[in-house]
Amino acid sequence: xxxxxxxxxxxxxxxxxxxxxxxxxxxxxxxxxxxxxxxxxxxxxxxxxxxxxxxxxxxxxxxxxxxxxxxxxxxxxxxxxxxxxxxxxxxxxxxxxxxxxxxxxxxxxxxxxxxxxxxxxxxxxxxxxxxxxxxxxxxxxxxxxxxxxxxxxxxxxxxxxxxxxxxxxxxxxxxxxxxxxxxxxxxxxxxxxxxxxxxxxxxxxxxxxxxxxxxxxxxxxxxxxxxxxxxxxxxxxxxxxxxxxxxxxxxxxxxxxxxxxxxxxxxxxxxxxxxxxxxxxxxxxxxxxxxxxxxxxxxxxxxxxxxxxxxxxxxxxxxxxxxxxxxxxxxxxxxxxxxxxxxxxxxxxxxxxxxxxxxxxxxxxxxxxxxxxxxxxxxxxxxxxxxxxxxxxxxxxxxxx
Numbered sequence: 550x551x552x553x554x555x556x557x558x559x560x561x562x563x564x565x566x567x568x569x570x571x572x573x574x575x576x577x578x579x580x581x582x583x584x585x586x587x588x589x590x591x592x593x594x595x596x597x598x599x600x601x602x603x604x605x606x607x608x609x610x611x612x613x614x615x616x617x618x619x620x621x622x623x624x625x626x627x628x629x630x631x632x633x634x635x636x637x638x639x640x641x642x643x644x645x646x647x648x649x650x651x652x653x654x655x656x657x658x659x660x661x662x663x664x665x666x667x668x669x670x671x672x673x674x675x676x677x678x679x680x681x682x683x684x685x686x687x688x689x690x691x692x693x694x695x696x697x698x699x700x701x702x703x704x705x706x707x708x709x710x711x712x713x714x715x716x717x718x719x720x721x722x723x724x725x726x727x728x729x730x731x732x733x734x735x736x737x738x739x740x741x742x743x744x745x746x747x748x749x750x751x752x753x754x755x756x757x758x759x760x761x762x763x764x765x766x767x768x769x770x771x772x773x774x775x776x777x778x779x780x781x782x783x784x785x786x787x788x789x790x791x792x793x794x795x796x797x798x799x800x801x802x803x804x805x806x807x808x809x810x811x812x813x814x815x816x817x818x819x820x821x822x823x824x825x826x827x828x829x830x831x832x833x834x835x836x837x838x839x840x841x842x843x844x845x846x847x848x849x850x851x852x853x854x855x856x857x858x859x860x861x862x863x864x865x866x867x868x869x870x871x872x873x874x875x876x877x878x879x880x881x882x883x884x885x886x887x888x889x890x891x892x893x894x895x896x897x898x899x900x901x902x903x904x905x906x907x908x909x910x911x912x913x914x915x916x917x918x919x920x921x922x923x924x925x926x927x928x929x930x931x932x933x934x935x936x937x938x939x940x941x942x943x944x945x946x947x948x949x950x
Contacts, residue, residue, distance in 0.1 A: 556597075557593055557594075557596060557597030557600070558593070558594050558597030558598050559597075560593055560597070561590045561591065561592070561593030561594030561595075561596075561597055562590065562594060563590070564586060564587075564589055564590030564593060565586075565587050565590030565591060565594065566590075567586055567590070568583045568584065568585070568586030568587030568588075568589070568590055569583065569587060570583070571583030571586060572584055572587065580711075581711075582727075584711065584712060584720075585720050585723065585724045585727075586724070588717060588720055588721065588724070589721065589724050592701070592717075592721060592743075595697075595698075595701065596698075596743065599697070599698075627650075627651075627652075627653055627654035627655075627747065628654055628655070630652055630653020630654060630655050631653055631655065631807040631808055631942060632653075632655040632657075632805055632806050632807045632808070633649060633653060633655065633656050633657070633806065633807065633808045633809075633810065633942075634656075634657045634658075634659060634802050634803055634806040634808070634809045634810070634838070635649070635656065635657070635658050635659070635809075635810045636658075636659045636753075636809065636810065636811050636820070636823050636824070636829075637660070637661070637811065637812050637813070637814040637819050637820050637823065638660055638661035638664075638683040638814055638815075638818075638819035638820070638822070638823070639683060639686075639814040639815055639818070639819040640686065640814075641812060641813035641814030641815075641819065641843075641845075641929075642658060642660065642683065642686075642687060642812075642813075642814055642819065643683075643686040643687050643689070643690040644690070644929070644931070645810070645813065645843075646658055646687055646690040646691050646748075647690040647691075647931075648931055648934070648935040649935070649938075650690070650691055650747045650748065652935070652939055654747040654748055655748065656691065656747065656748030656749070657748055657749045657750075657751060657802040657806070658687045658691070658748070658749070658750045658751065659751050659752075659753050659799045659802065659803075659823060659829075660683045660684050660687050660750060660751070660752060660753060660823075661680075661683055661753055661818075661819060661822040661823050662679035662680045662681070662683070662684065662752045662753060662754060662755075662758065663680060663758050663759065663760045663773050663788070663818075663822045664680035664682050664683060664773050664774070665680065665759060665760070665772040665773040665774045665775070666772075666773065666774030667682065667714065667774075668682065668705075668714050668715045668716050668719045669681055669682035669719060670774065671714070671715070672715070672719055672720075672723050673757060676723055676726070676727065677757060678723060678726050678731075678733060678757070679733055679752060679754070679755060679756070679757055679758070680773075681718075681719055681722045681723070681733075682716070682719060683819075684722070684737060684750060684752060685702060685703075685716060685718035685719055685722065686703075687750045688702070688718070688737070688740055688741060688744055688746055688750050689702050689703055689718070689744065691744075691746035691747050691748050691750065692744035692745065692746050693744070693745040693746065693747055694743070694744045694745045698743070698744055699744070701717055701718075702716070702717055702718030702721065702744070703716060703717075703718060704716065704717045704718075705717075718740075721740065722736050722737070722740060725739055725740065733752060733755045734751075734752065734755060734796065734798070737750055737751070737752065749798075749802070751796055751798045751799050751802060752796060752799075753795060753796065753799055753822070753823045753826055753829070754793050754794060754795055754796060754799075754826055755796060756790070756793050756794065758788050758789065758790070758793050758822075759771055759772055759773070759788070759789045760772065760773045760776060760786060760787075760788065760789075760817075760818065760822055761786070761787045761788065761789050762776045762779075762783050762785070762786055762817065763783070763784050763785045763786075763787070764779060764781040764782060764783055764784055765781060765782045765783075765784045766781050768781065771789065773818050773822070776817060776818060776851065776852070777817075777818070777849065777850060777851025777852050778851060779851065780850070780851050780854075782854070783817055783852065785868075786817055786821050786822075786825060786868060787825065788822070788825055788826065792827065793826050793827060794826070794827060794828070795826045795827070795828050795829050795832075799829065800828060800829070800832045803829070803832040803833055803836050803838075804832060804835070804836060806836055806838040807838055807839070808838055808839050808840075808841065808942050809833055809836060809838045809839070809840045809841070810841050810842075810843060810938075811824070811840070811841070811842045811843065811865070811873075811874070812842055812843040812844065812845070813843040813844070813845055813846075813929060814845070815845075815849055815852055816845070816849070816852055816853050816856075816861055816864060816865075817852045817853075817864075818852065820865070821864070821865065821868055824865065824868060824869045824873070825868055825869070830869040830870050830873055831870075833873040834870055834872045834873050839875055839876070839942070839945045840873055840874050840875045840876070841874075841875065841876050841877070841878060841938070841941060841942075842861075842862065842865065842874045842876070842877045842878070842913075843877075843878050843879075843929075843938070844858045844861050844862075844877055844878065844879040844880075844901060845861070845901055846880050846900065846901060846920075846921050846927055846928060846929060847893060847898050847899065847900060847901060847927055848898050848899050848900075848901055849898060850896050850897045850898055853901075854897055854898075855899075856901060857901060857902035857903075857904045857907065858877065858879045858901055858902065858903055858904055858905070858907075858908055859904050859907035859908045859911065861901070862874065862877060862908055862911055862913065863911070866911070871911075871912070874913055875913065875914060875945070876913055876914040876915070876916060876941065876945070877908050877913050877914070877915050877916070878916045878917075878920070878937065878938060878941060879901070879903045879905070879908075879915065879916075879917050880900075880901070880903060880917070880918070880919070880920050880921050880929075881903040881905070881917035881918055881919070882918070882919040882920075882921060883900075884900050884921065884923060884927055885923070886923045886927075889923050889924075889925070889926070889927050890927075892925075893927065900927070903917050905917050916937065916941050918933075918937055919933060920933045920934040920937050921933075921934075
């Protein structure tokens with residue numbers, strides 16, 4: 550076992566040397582490719598050294614029997630958990646996954662790939678690849694690898710470097726995409742193995758798609774990053790091209806799920822981009838899973854200004870169908886921090902009104918309570934929110950035999 554990781558480290562060093570050769574080339578594109586190869590070499594070297602260290606420690610230090618029993622018990626417990634499919638994107642989805650992986654290892658994240666800004670936007674333009682920023686965040690959230698690996702994948706290069714603004718994880722996924730016959734699903738699967746994730750991360754589609762928003766004033770904007778900038782109420786969201794197909798793995802996960810969770814996350818740029826893909830709403834409606842929508846705590850400027858909880862639900866129904874939700878989880882506690890509310894007010898963002906009766910009138914169950922944390926920001930409290938979600942799941946899910 551130790552020899553294997555020594556060879557991995559040596560392979561990484563060789564890859565770094567190969568990358569340095571390309572980096573010395575005068576052509577900018579070849580230099581960028583060389584930098585990506587160097588980063589991959591560094592990753593292999595870090596993995597090899599890390600695994601070699603762990604193997605040596607394991608070899609020379611005796612295992613405590615009780616620790617081994619606890620690890621095996623936890624693994625067995627998580628493997629028997631419900632099959633949960635979480636659909637969305639952004640930090641809301643990755644935070645949800647980080648909490649749920651302590652409840653079950655049978656998690657599948659179906660993630661939007663329609664981002665158009667930042668590192669993801671630049672890479673998709675240069676390499677004709679789908680946006681991978683939200684994919685990266687979800688992989689790190691589900692990782693069982695050492696914390697160093699998660700930090701490495703989230704590392705953002707400084708402004709003074711040639712790779713300014715790029716995340717290492719984005720570059721790693723792009724490099725795997727380029728050397729693996731341009732197969733993005735395979736790149737995600739290989740990265741999942743590197744990070745030893747609990748569960749699966751699946752792109753909602755592998756087509757290079759863009760979001761298109763039509764506003765109530767008739768104007769149209771293309772591109773996820775531009776959509777909130779107009780400051781006008783969105784009337785309809787669509788995809789370009791219109792005939793976008795979901796990944797078969799996403800449809801299969803939805804079919805086999807015990808629980809399907811929509812959100813939390815930006816309604817028009819994280820949740821709905823997955824739900825307007827052909828076939829996904831129909832698959833959710835046909836699934837026997839218990840389907841939960843998690844409503845945001847605060848409204849978002851340029852997307853959901855003035856929205857109540859029922860407005861969020863109506864927007865989902867308008868873009869999809871009325872039978873893809875069984876229940877809605879929302880915060881019903883008043884935000885009591887004037888400082889936090891004042892900070893949000895400057896961005897025209899306010900607490901989402903928990904109009905529970907309106908949501909019930911639409912035909913859905915409502916679970917409302919205190920699930921927020923107020924510090925510098927107002928967000929879902931990890932412990933309270935996760936416990937509330939698990940209680941809803943345990944009371945309502947039906948495990949398939």
